[in-house]
Amino acid sequence: MSALASPPAYDDGNIFAKILRGEIPCAKVFEDERTLAFMDVMPQGEGHTLVIPKARARTLLDIAPDALAGLIVQVQRVATAAKAAFSADGLTVFQFSEAAGGQTVFHLHFHVVPRFDGVPLRPHEGGMADAAVLKDHAARIAAALRG
Ligand code: 5GP
Numbered sequence: 723m724s725a726l727a728s729p730p731a732y733d734d735g736n737i738f739a740k741i742l743r744g745e746i747p748c749a750k751v752f753e754d755e756r757t758l759a760f761m762d763v764m765p766q767g768e769g770h771t772l773v774i775p776k777a778r779a780r781t782l783l784d785i786a787p788d789a790l791a792g793l794i795v796q797v798q799r800v801a802t803a804a805k806a807a808f809s810a811d812g813l814t815v816f817q818f819s820e821a822a823g824g825q826t827v828f829h830l831h832f833h834v835v836p837r838f839d840g841v842p843l844r845p846h847e848g849g850m851a852d853a854a855v856l857k858d859h860a861a862r863i864a865a866a867l868r869g
Contacts (some may be wrong), residue, residue, distance in 0.1 A: 797815065
């Protein structure tokens with residue numbers, strides 16, 4: 723796409739839109755009226771969580787600044803809880819916009835990955851995790867969020 727072309731429209735058929743509509747399941751960590759956090763089905767590390775707005779935003783560039791401000795606060799909350807839940811040494815937080823940026827699901831999302839000294843990230847889009855493990859990890863992070 724050239725710099726002058728319009729960005730692609732939001733596609734309501736994307737997988738995260740289906741999760742938001744309850745059409746496919748997820749291992750939910752947290753939800754409020756504007757935000758949903760759930761486990762990545764192909765985690766790049768233990769506790770890999772996705773934080774998404776409920777607003778129809780395709781990329782980082784498509785969300786209103788005030789909504790983004792609220793979303794990033796939730797990213798920080800989830801990151802704090804995920805680090806505590808897994809007794810992690812650190813965190814990696816990342817966001818891809820458009821295919822050229824590495825995005826594969828076209829609904830804005832932030833990745834939150836607890837990190838451990840000396841443990842590399844697994845590949846993006848690696849193997850599927852066991853659903854029961856993801857549910858357990860979501861419950862651990864949710865408990866840490868409750869404090
Ligand atoms: P992106 O490359 O767009 O930044 O990341 C999309 C992420 O969504 C990937 O890390 C991938 O593992 C994850 N993902 C893809 N499909 C599903 C799904 O159906 N459920 C969940 N929970 N995660 C998904």
